[in-house]
Amino acid sequence: MPTMNQTLEEVLNLTAKQFNVPRAELKPEDDIFKKLGINSFQALELLTRLEQHFNIELPDYEFQGVTDFKTLAERIQSRL
Amino acid sequence: MKNWQGRTLGWELRDGVVELTLHREPCNEIGTETLAELEKFVAALGAARSEAHAVIIYSSLKQGFSAGADLRELYSGMQGLPAGERAKGVRSFLERIHKVMNALDASPLPTIAAVHGVCFGGGFELALACDLIIADKLARFCFPELRLGLVPGFGGIPRLKRDLGNGIVRDLLLTGRSLNAARAHSVGLVSQLTAEGEALKVARATAAQMGKFDRETTAAAKRFAKPIPHDELRREIDLFCELFTRPAVEAGLKKFVESKEALPYLP
Numbered sequence: 001m002p003t004m005n006q007t008l009e010e011v012l013n014l015t016a017k018q019f020n021v022p023r024a025e026l027k028p029e030d031d032i033f034k035k036l037g038i039n040s041f042q043a044l045e046l047l048t049r050l051e052q053h054f055n056i057e058l059p060d061y062e063f064q065g066v067t068d069f070k071t072l073a074e075r076i077q078s079r080l
Numbered sequence: 081m082k083n084w085q086g087r088t089l090g091w092e093l094r095d096g097v098v099e100l101t102l103h104r105e106p107c108n109e110i111g112t113e114t115l116a117e118l119e120k121f122v123a124a125l126g127a128a129r130s131e132a133h134a135v136i137i138y139s140s141l142k143q144g145f146s147a148g149a150d151l152r153e154l155y156s157g158m159q160g161l162p163a164g165e166r167a168k169g170v171r172s173f174l175e176r177i178h179k180v181m182n183a184l185d186a187s188p189l190p191t192i193a194a195v196h197g198v199c200f201g202g203g204f205e206l207a208l209a210c211d212l213i214i215a216d217k218l219a220r221f222c223f224p225e226l227r228l229g230l231v232p233g234f235g236g237i238p239r240l241k242r243d244l245g246n247g248i249v250r251d252l253l254l255t256g257r258s259l260n261a262a263r264a265h266s267v268g269l270v271s272q273l274t275a276e277g278e279a280l281k282v283a284r285a286t287a288a289q290m291g292k293f294d295r296e297t298t299a300a301a302k303r304f305a306k307p308i309p310h311d312e313l314r315r316e317i318d319l320f321c322e323l324f325t326r327p328a329v330e331a332g333l334k335k336f337v338e339s340k341e342a343l344p345y346l347p
Contacts, residue, residue, distance in 0.1 A: 041107070041143045041144065041197065041198060044197075044198060044220055044258070045197075045218055047220075047260075048217075048218050048220060048260050048261075049218075051260050051262075052217065052260070052262070057259075057260070057263060059255065059257040060222070060256075060257050060258050061255070061256075061257060
């Protein structure tokens with residue numbers, strides 16, 4: 001099982017790739033939605049890609065409560 | 081069947097397959113205009129049997145298949161109306177959309193929903209009226225209605241119960257969470273899973289395969305394998321109308337309509 005730091009790194013890498021943002025610009029404490037300026041459709045696509053990548057299911061209501069990448073990684077980690 | 085282009089959708093006959101394209105921005109929300117054009121479509125479909133062997137429904141919009149009912153129209157339409165009038169208006173809409181869904185469900189032609197992206201609420205119900213759902217890997221399926229104090233109203237619960245085990249029906253309904261396409265495939269909701277952007281291509285190949293069979297036999301097999309749950313569908317309309325006039329529904333719709341959050345479909 002990956003460590004929390006590994007999961008966080010994978011979340012940041014995947015997000016940077018999906019939204020074509022330089023990886024160095026993304027910080028664990030960044031507000032995901034404000035930082036990326038994404039709409040609900042893009043947020044759902046990110047959710048799906050994360051589920052595919054980690055081979056998990058992350059219910060929307062857990063994703064909705066997340067504001068930053070670190071918390072998102074924690075939610076994912078709890079389902080690995 | 082003549083090709084036709086409307087404001088929210090259009091159709092064409094292509095290689096013996098009727099292709100219905102949804103194209104109302106932002107994500108094929110189903111309101112009165114879409115309903116009127118869907119009615120036109122099912123009326124035309126009745127005459128297509130001699131020329132076509134299958135139907136495909138898909139969206140030409142990037143965001144997905146359909147985000148469901150037009151909640152903004154629903155909310156604005158209920159403003160200033162007493163409860164009785166609200167219920168009357170929504171019942172009339174539901175009676176009409178159920179006729180469309182039932183006609184599609186009962187069509188002697190095999191029907192395929194080629195799904196990508198968002199397939200929520202009323203859009204999900206439209207897909208469920210089809211015989212097969214072919215979805216790309218990024219598709220998501222959801223019934224968010226309980227979050228608005230409602231139940232799905234376009235035939236969703238009876239058709240979902242017809243197709244899936246009750247455990248997954250309750251999961252979808254009572255949590256309002258969305259399922260990714262892989263999970264939807266694993267529970268039997270999606271018949272074929274495709275690569276990103278390939279759902280329509282796979283649906284066309286599947287429709288071509290269906291065209292090899294005798295049409296009367298296909299129609300008979302469909303009638304036998306896919307009974308329409310008319311009694312439950314009627315009860316669903318009654319339940320929806322009963323719930324619709326409660327204050328919680330207006331509050332839920334208001335919150336959705338006025339939300340500026342990134343995930344406004346989650347009231």
